Amino acid sequence: MTEVDPGFWTTLADVVAGVSLLAGAFLTLAAAVGAVRFDSLLGRMHAVTKPQVLGLILLLLGLALRVRSWSAVTMLALVVVFQLATAPVAAHLVSRAGFRTGKIDEDALVPNEMEHDAAAAPPDRD
Amino acid sequence: MNDSAETTLRARAGRVAAQWPALAGLTVVWVLLWGDLSWANVLGGLALGVLVVVALPLPPIPSRWTIRPGPALGLLGRFVVDLVVASFNVAWIAIRPGPAPQAAVVQVRLRNPEDVFLTTTAVLSTLVPGTLVVETERDTGLLSVHVLDIDSSGGPDGVRDYLLDLEDRVLRSFAPRDVLDRCRAQDGTEAHP
Amino acid sequence: MIVVVVLAAVMVAAAALLALVRLERGPSMLDRALGLELLAAALVGVVAIEAAWTRRTETIPILVAMSLVGFVGSVAIARFAAREPSAVRRRAADDPDSVPGEAPEAEEGDR
Known part of the structure; x- marks a missing residue:
């Protein structure tokens, strides 16, 4: 706390920042718990995609509300956009690679509407 | 020369x-x-x-697209709400005691397989509900998604309905008028694989 | 604020530890990629919490860089490292004399 500004709005911003920091940290922790507890690669991927992305966004929101300077906020917005754009791509590539190399126990999937044969995988087109 | x-x-x-x-x-x-x-x-x-x-030249994107501010804002708002709901849902599944729920792979055929809309729908559907896109087929618009908890997602049909709804929102926000009309006309016919 | 920061930091640190557990346990390269991504996210989180506490903005470029680098790591592993073992094994079963290490298909087909 470098500056003391006893205004209502700054107090409110700090409170909201604190709440979103806590929520973000909780979601990050939950994502990690999921990544350790889930027993399939795809289940873990779910944990790493959704709660982790929102957790990071909330942490950055808390940070933005604390520093309150435009140059910082624009950079943080950029991080959020990168995160939103890249996390699904990474998740998709990892899960597709898992399927194609046969690392997924397909019997555990009920129903499994994709009859997949790792040896006869369709050619890459991306 | x-x-x-x-x-x-x-x-x-x-x-x-x-x-x-x-x-x-x-x-x-x-x-x-x-x-x-x-x-x-x-x-x-x-x-x-x-x-x-x-x-670093990239291939040009062949699809035409436009943007409608109203539906796009609706899509964004719904996306934020769904992201929060889905995140806490997955977080709760992760930390609650007991075994992991029944997972499944569901296929859904999108109405419009053009690259831009297929990509947008796939990216959004990976972030938003309890689904993860495993495989896409570009020419048929077939999306294979992994569902973390098939029972609470309303079964395979619930997942399909949600994804088609999502695609509808994406198309209403970004698709040109004629594409939209074509997809509306298809709506009555069978959309499932 | 100090309570909030300490609580958040403890949770994110625990997340980083769990990510390390996943990294160590594997079992496949893809699980490690996933753990690595989680670890990068936890690092970003810790830097963000520290910056939120001290209200400093100098560390924010680190966040930008790290959020990008974590992504590149997983994509690279998904595209190359994950493909090798099964492809090599499959070809080795077909033909014991084949040389492992060559990708069976061209990666940059359509541009």
Whole structure:
């Protein structure tokens, strides 16, 4: 706390920042718990995609509300956009690679509407 | 020889001009990175953008798209709400005691397999509900998604309904009028594989 | 604020530890990629919490860089490292004399 500004709005911003920091940290922790507890690669991927992305966004929101300077906020917005754009791509590539190399126990999937044969995988087109 | 050099130059310039959205996007990113809007930043970003577009050319995106502010805002708002709900849902599944829920793979055939809309729908559906896109087929618009908890997602049909709903929102926000009409006409027919 | 920061930091640190557990346990390269991504996210989170506490903005470029690098790591592993073992094994079963290490298909087909 470098500056003391006893205004209502700054107090409110700090409170909201604190709440979103806590929520973000909780979601990050939950994502990690999921990544350790889930027993399939795809289940873990779910944990790493959704709660982790929102957790990071909330942490950055808390940070933005604390520093309150435009140059910082624009950079943080950029991080959020990168995160939103890249996390699904990474998740998709990892899960597709898992399927194609046969690392997924397909019997555990009920129903499994994709009859997949790792040896006869369709050619890459991306 | 002079002539051919001029045509390649012209082709290259045309390619740069055709990629103006990428150029604008890169410039915006550059300005955001520096954090303040000044002429030096905008020009520097433009110069770097031209360099990137010329040095690392991408294939052009063939689809036409537009943007409707109203539905796009609706899509964004719904996306934020769904992201929060889905995140806490997955977080709760992760930390609650007991075994992991029944997972499944569901296939859904989107009404419009054009690249832009297929990609947008796939990216959004990975983030939003309890699904993860495993495989996509570009020419048929077939999306295979992994569902973390099939029972609470309303079974395979619930997942399909949600994804088609999501695609509908994406199309209403970004698709040109004729594509929208074509998809509306298809709505009565069978949309499932 | 100090309570909030300490609580958040503890949670994110625990997340980083769990990510390390996943990294160590594997079992496949893809699980490690996933753990690595989680670890990068936890690092970003810790830097963000520290910056939120001290209200400093100098560390924010680190966040930008790290959020990008984590992504590149997983994509690279998904595209190359994950493909090798099964492809090599499959070909080795077909033909014991084949040399492992060559990708069976061209990666940059359509541009």
